[in-house]
Amino acid sequence: MDDFDLLEEASxxxxxxxxxxxxxxxxxxxxxxxxxxxxxxxxxQEGQVRTRRMVLHPRKHYSKKxxxxxxxxxxxxxxxxxQVAWGQVLLCRIVSKPVRMASVQFVVEDPAGKVVPIHVYYxxxxxxxxxxxxxxxxxxxLAIKEPFFRESREHFIIRLDSPLDLVRLSxxxxxxKALSWRSSPSEMVRKQETAEELKESxxxxxxxxxxxxxxxxxTKALDLLAIxxxxxxxxxxxxxxxxxxxxxxxxxxxLRDCKDGLSSPNLDLAIKRKLLFRQxxxxxxxxxxxxxxxxxxxxxxxxxxxxxxxxxxxxxxxxLHESSTGLYDWELLFRSALAQADVDAAPFISSAVTQQYIxxxxxxxxxxxxxxxxxxxxxxKPLAFGRGDHTRKHHLxxxxxxxxxxxxxxxxxxxxxxxxxxxDDPDLAPAxxxxxxxxxxxxxxxxxGIDVSRLEAITAFNSFHAESLAQKAKSVTRxxxxxxxxxxxxxxxxxxxxxxxxxxxxxxxxxxxxTIFVRARHDIDSGxxxxxxxxxxLASLPERTEVLSKHRFTCYCDLCTFDRKDGAVxxxxxxxxxxxxxxxxxxxxGSSRVNSAQNLDSILALVDKLQQTYSTERQPPLxxxxxxxxxxxxxxYADKDLGFSTLSVEAEIKALESLGACFRGDQIxxxxxxxxxxxxxxxxxxxxxxIASQFRLRQGSSGTRRWLxxxxxxxxxxxxxxxxxxxxxxxxSKNGLDLRKLMRD
Numbered sequence: 001m002d003d004f005d006l007l008e009e010a011s012x013x014x015x016x017x018x019x020x021x022x023x024x025x026x027x028x029x030x031x032x033x034x035x036x037x038x039x040x041x042x043x044x045q046e047g048q049v050r051t052r053r054m055v056l057h058p059r060k061h062y063s064k065k066x067x068x069x070x071x072x073x074x075x076x077x078x079x080x081x082x083q084v085a086w087g088q089v090l091l092c093r094i095v096s097k098p099v100r101m102a103s104v105q106f107v108v109e110d111p112a113g114k115v116v117p118i119h120v121y122y123x124x125x126x127x128x129x130x131x132x133x134x135x136x137x138x139x140x141x142l143a144i145k146e147p148f149f150r151e152s153r154e155h156f157i158i159r160l161d162s163p164l165d166l167v168r169l170s171x172x173x174x175x176x177k178a179l180s181w182r183s184s185p186s187e188m189v190r191k192q193e194t195a196e197e198l199k200e201s202x203x204x205x206x207x208x209x210x211x212x213x214x215x216x217x218x219t220k221a222l223d224l225l226a227i228x229x230x231x232x233x234x235x236x237x238x239x240x241x242x243x244x245x246x247x248x249x250x251x252x253x254x255l256r257d258c259k260d261g262l263s264s265p266n267l268d269l270a271i272k273r274k275l276l277f278r279q280x281x282x283x284x285x286x287x288x289x290x291x292x293x294x295x296x297x298x299x300x301x302x303x304x305x306x307x308x309x310x311x312x313x314x315x316x317x318x319x320l321h322e323s324s325t326g327l328y329d330w331e332l333l334f335r336s337a338l339a340q341a342d343v344d345a346a347p348f349i350s351s352a353v354t355q356q357y358i359x360x361x362x363x364x365x366x367x368x369x370x371x372x373x374x375x376x377x378x379x380x381k382p383l384a385f386g387r388g389d390h391t392r393k394h395h396l397x398x399x400x401x402x403x404x405x406x407x408x409x410x411x412x413x414x415x416x417x418x419x420x421x422x423x424d425d426p427d428l429a430p431a432x433x434x435x436x437x438x439x440x441x442x443x444x445x446x447x448x449g450i451d452v453s454r455l456e457a458i459t460a461f462n463s464f465h466a467e468s469l470a471q472k473a474k475s476v477t478r479x480x481x482x483x484x485x486x487x488x489x490x491x492x493x494x495x496x497x498x499x500x501x502x503x504x505x506x507x508x509x510x511x512x513x514x515t516i517f518v519r520a521r522h523d524i525d526s527g528x529x530x531x532x533x534x535x536x537x538l539a540s541l542p543e544r545t546e547v548l549s550k551h552r553f554t555c556y557c558d559l560c561t562f563d564r565k566d567g568a569v570x571x572x573x574x575x576x577x578x579x580x581x582x583x584x585x586x587x588x589x590g591s592s593r594v595n596s597a598q599n600l601d602s603i604l605a606l607v608d609k610l611q612q613t614y615s616t617e618r619q620p621p622l623x624x625x626x627x628x629x630x631x632x633x634x635x636x637y638a639d640k641d642l643g644f645s646t647l648s649v650e651a652e653i654k655a656l657e658s659l660g661a662c663f664r665g666d667q668i669x670x671x672x673x674x675x676x677x678x679x680x681x682x683x684x685x686x687x688x689x690x691i692a693s694q695f696r697l698r699q700g701s702s703g704t705r706r707w708l709x710x711x712x713x714x715x716x717x718x719x720x721x722x723x724x725x726x727x728x729x730x731x732x733s734k735n736g737l738d739l740r741k742l743m744r745d
Contacts, residue, residue, distance in 0.1 A: 386414030669703030
């Protein structure tokens with residue numbers, strides 16, 4: 001039994017033995033929680049990094065009921081633990097500060113003063129301690145729908161796998177007013193403020209960047225006005241709260257506030273101006289460009305001097321044009337991503353792409369007409385995005401039982417962000433839940449609700465490791481590259497998720513920060529399925545098979561078919577030789593700085609042995625494992641000769657041919673590209689640039705420009721010709737190449 005089997009056993013709530021327990025002593029629970037908070041605060045102060053684990057599995061509890069359909073429960077008497085309180089809701093009040101562990105933990109009390117710790121999972125890591133204290137304030141009222149009471153070492157807890165089962169209640173809600181509380185600690189006694197005072201408090205919090213606290217103040221003020229009747233302050237509060245909601249990434253709720261504010265009677269013109277502009281901003285965030293443009297036209301007709309509105313109108317008109325044409329300022333987008341600024345680009349789907357059901361493969365994307373290499377097929381913004389950050393002190397990795405893999409912390413944040421977005425915009429649910437979630441799930445129905453386990457499965461089978469072209473263009477050490485992989489960004493998209501797999505893809509996807517765009521890697525005939533690779537096509541067959549096993553299918557592309565024909569013995573031998581090669585490369589690039597030229601004979605022998613593992617009958621002559629070997633040999637010749645090396649250039653061309661590239665011409669310096677590489681991404685471009693740099697060492701040679709043109713042709717089917725200069729200029733400059741000047745001369 002491996003670790004995943006043990007986790008499977010432990011996470012199966014149906015196998016837990018139900019037990020009835022009395023509520024623990026209030027003092028014991030609060031003291032234990034205070035010690036926990038103190039310990040974590042001390043670790044934060046010491047700068048200690050903590051990595052914790054949570055389990056993603058198919059049986060997580062969530063409630064499908066609304067509050068109105070549930071009956072109140074209390075913690076008096078014996079509580080049934082290791083099971084769900086079906087049909088019931090716990091009305092409670094927070095009595096401790098929150099602390100972040102694998103979950104966010106705090107203590108609540110029921111009206112009788114009985115306490116229980118709450119563990120809330122999927123609270124986004126961007127929420128720092130002060131944000132958590134605003135989200136879960138001492139004295140705040142909550143309703144917990146159909147809570148799952150879980151026995152713990154201390155006594156019992158309520159485990160909330162879905163944060164959507166936790167409903168914040170306002171002080172003025174009828175539910176709260178109907179309750180009487182046995183205890184009234186001094187820290188919960190709140191000053192009664194007027195609506196005007198609450199507005200001023202909200203404004204102060206907003207200026208300090210405390211958007212949740214500002215939102216709460218505006219909401220309480222609106223609740224008071226709902227009792228006394230709306231007045232001129234109502235529209236101001238709605239306008240201010242809309243700004244908070246935009247900052248809290250809740251655009252649908254912000255849109256509702258803007259619309260409600262604009263419908264207020266006797267609306268002040270200054271407030272109307274703000275509401276019109278903010279509503280247009282929200283439409284922009286929701287990618288509803290025409291609605292935003294219509295709103296801005298109304299704004300500018302009333303207030304032609306509004307320069308911010310005019311600027312936003314120009315931007316939205318550009319984005320509307322982008323969404324219909326697929327024409328972008330690629331260099332500007334690349335430089336925005338390089339500066340880690342927002343990539344301001346509208347989604348686009350080419351008319352050349354259609355979604356179809358493909359027998360044996362499910363839904364997929366198909367070319368509805370002939371497509372030329374390099375053509376932009378679509379550009380998309382994510383449904384949710386998880387940012388990898390190795391500078392954090394808290395890391396939460398996922399033990400994923402859906403795929404039996406270990407997920408980076410960015411996946412946990414991706415799911416947390418997706419839950420936040422679905423909470424803000426329930427109409428998004430059909431688009432999310434139509435994505436593949438594995439064989440264990442049928443078609444989604446609205447009555448299924450927001451199933452957190454299904455979201456985990458959807459993310460497991462559809463999320464992308466989003467490595468931005470802008471970051472890949474930077475020169476990094478091998479150790480830094482490995483670190484970036486561990487803390488990689490993760491993204492979930494709708495339309496791109498319908499791409500099926502082949503180890504020999506005919507499209508190439510790339511990222512600029514959170515934005516994905518897909519180009520045709522080769523010319524594609526009408527009716528051909530568009531496919532990308534879910535794995536590294538340069539990896540061995542066993543490695544590719546292992547990665548694809550989480551998707552539960554076997555690949556029968558030409559590369560896999562020929563690898564199988566080579567036989568298990570040769571495949572195993574190839575894998576061992578590749579590992580030996582990796583060790584040799586590491587010894588050169590590592591701290592020992594071994595001179596590769598001293599190992600020339602060993603490298604030549606290794607290349608020869610790797611070649612022997614491949615059948616001579618492979619068509620096309622695709623031999624990905626040889627790429628690194630030929631490349632290493634090429635670098636070794638270059639290090640040995642120190643000047644232009646014919647042997648180095650010939651070895652680099654062999655490396656390109658091992659990726660499936662084909663060339664025309666008698667002289668290497670005048671080669672042209674007949675067929676672009678079938679696999680490999682940045683590899684082939686860097687190899688071509690390296691050959692160009694070698695010809696640069698031979699004064700007067702025309703080979704430099706020719707190979708720069710080949711590199712740009714290869715990039716056409718990947719990131720696109722438009723990003724060639726900005727993507728590779730740093731690498732080229734360090735290797736003596738001024739790309740713009742050389743290709744202009």
